[in-house]
Amino acid sequence: MNEISGEKIGEYVDSASYMELRRRYVSSGVPLEHPITFVRGANALLYDESGRAYIDLTSGIGVATLGHVNEELVREAVKQLQRLWHICIHVANYPPYLDLARRLSEVAPMRFEKSAAFFNSGAEAVENSVKIARQWTGRKTIIAFDGAFHGRTYMALTLTGKYKPYKVGFDPFVPGVEHVPYPYCYRCPFHREECTADAEPELSYIRRLAKVRLNPGDVAAIIVEPIQGEAGFIVPPKGFLEGLREIADELGALLIVDEVQTGLCRTGRMFAFQHWNIEPDIVVVGKALANGLPISGVVGRADVLRNIKPGSIGGTFTGNPVSAAVALKVLEILERDELCSRALRLGRIMEKRLEELYERFEVVGDVRGLGVMRAMELVSDKGSRRPAAKLASRVVDESRRRGLLLIKAGIYSNVIRFHPPLTIEEELLERAMDILEASLKASLKA
Template identity: 35%
Template sequence: MSTWLSKRLLDIVERDKRVFPRGISIKHYPLVVKSARGCFLRDIEGREYIDFVSGAVVYPIGHLHEEVVEAIENQLKRYLGYPIVYFYAEEPVLLAEKLISITPGSFEKKVFLGFSGSDAVEVALLVSRAARGAKYVVSFNDSFHGSLYLTFSASGIFSEEAKRSALASSDIIFTPYPNPYRNPYGIDGYEKPVELSNTILRELERLFSVRGSEISAVLLEPIQGDGGIVVPPEYFVRELGKLCSEYDILLVDDEVKTGIGRTGRWWGIEHYNVTPDILVAGKGLGSGMPISAVVGRANVMDSYPEGGLGYTLTGHALSATAALATLGVIERENLIERARHLGDYIVKRLSELKERYEIIGDVRGKGLLIGVEIVRDKARKTPDKPLALKIAWRAWERGLVLLTVGKYGNVLRIAPPLNTPRDIVDRALEILEESVRDVLEGRVPDDVLAYMRGW
């Protein structure tokens, strides 16, 4: 067994198992973080790691950025929050105004503030259903939108069996997502993006023409995240936007993972020149403070009954302050452009690795949301989850934190903070290649897999 495991780590693994339900866990390896700063983590054994995943894609400006810390400290000296459902506060108003100004669409907008991606997507679906008086939502196979009732139900990544045992809602209609690398039609979507797109769009048009009045919204990830960092053809998203307008179906853009500059634009949907009716942000918005947002057409957002959307801590001032500081740093330090350039550089380096290693089937992404698909062989594209997990394990032992995602659990996710220095990126890529080599040369035993679930 790996010498990287210590008694202290294993003790926490055991205690974690005893107190938390299995429903919250898709564990990777026993990393137990003690502290974090910038793009580095330190574990309880004092060992340092490069954070190449930003936790769960949460830290666009790294850990404990000094401007966020200062904003939080200043807020702590004044007050933490006071209920905006009953009274008023300026911090959440400032954040809502800022979000309205940086999201696509010149129409009148309103903003809901929540705490997690799940609650925000849930609200986006609730207001859509109320606005259109129609209960069905179209979502995509292999998508992930959250862990509440509607959002779990609308997440295509969970099996039918999991959905049945959780008594998921039946108000969701699933449709294929145009995955250019692997799809049930055998179409190479990189070579033939329009053919792949039209195959799915034709089905959708048929559905809308028959049941359009029963459908309130299409829920879309502009890049599928947990489904495996799948980038759809530009043509597909543009035509989907047109189809939704034609049938008066709302387009709900889930930017929980792709937003806040991650893909080299403020929002992933901006790569496709489509204006969504509702946009959802979360994860990186508060640099680690719990906050999410739904920004939508004012008339849609106002369609829900008074009092029906307000949580006790909605519009929490401390989280709103952290979010404002985060957005400010991204703008001032030009981190969106940086994400674009650094992302292009990483994809280029990884594509070189793809040429050298038979087990790297595909490298894709936009900005700093990148996926590396691990396969048994390139020709057949057979997904190899154990190999991907072992690479992540070995990278951890070598000081790099990586994760695996995807329908088959075989895609390495790369999503470092947008301000990660270039020399650290180079070191991370070296570790990644060393880890691939170690695994291929049999230096990572199978028994590490006992600790790893992954997606």
């Protein structure tokens, strides 16, 4: 048993009764990565029902950016709960919604005038970004990417560019969506040895599609993840996002950037698109916005957002006062504590440790990412690059047994992704990397 700050970290004890409850009363459609039950969290640690601690490098899939049960956020939530916790923004104003709309518009770095709207989940915000683009342009076609993940509601699912497991049995999907290749340099869709220099074939593909197969005057928007998340933290090459901006302008379409997973300092910038030289028309945010309370949003061109027909977007719970109040505090803390810079510092620690694994292990095919959003792609060997999904599962399971919580990603489910809270202590992050290394070694012997 390991000891961190006097707390037990280690061997998973089966919580059979919780698993039985889950089996009997929860739909099998809801996925489960770890057969474990957490009852408490504190910053980057999670505790199961027996009191054992686990280092959390998932942040609940990129959400608990300020750590679990952040005390400042708890105070903010309680304050708002005691004032007002629902009225519905369709019925009347309440300050947290309005303040958050102003604050998010200020934080979004596009130089034009901006407005915002709030929703409950990433999928819902994506869905609404597309409704806004269609209504504003009067056009129907949306260009999305292979490998993309945008959520599980019907439009978000239609935009999602991976069939299994998300889309199985759910056809037919929403009409008007065209998928195009994303520049996944390690597995180049155009069979280039490397594609880090530019994204010319991917961009030409879209231009050709728009000219030959589509009515170019029908394209309402291009929607893109600036770094593909569920597909395995795929960082696009230089010029890709700039090229999409140019194409959107040529077509008179909007460029929507889905920052649900990448946004709010995770990559070392407030928004991941800031690593490149573009200004999207609409940015979609979710996940980390209120550190786990449900809220998502779109922020973008005021001329677009202020001309959407009243009653055509919104919802009963959208921009809930408690979530909005906490989101305001999250934005304040990200800036006050310079957490984008911290993401870069923590990211360098992770990059160094992952590069070492790449040098030492034949099965580590690629390591990549920006800020703390890092991933390791496992293969049978560096030469063949054959995806090693079972090995990735073994490493995740072995890590859990040793007290480290990880999740996978990737088109081939062979990528281990790292999503630490930005508030994790550096020693704990190093300790997590030690456990990862030991688990990789043990999994190779198994």
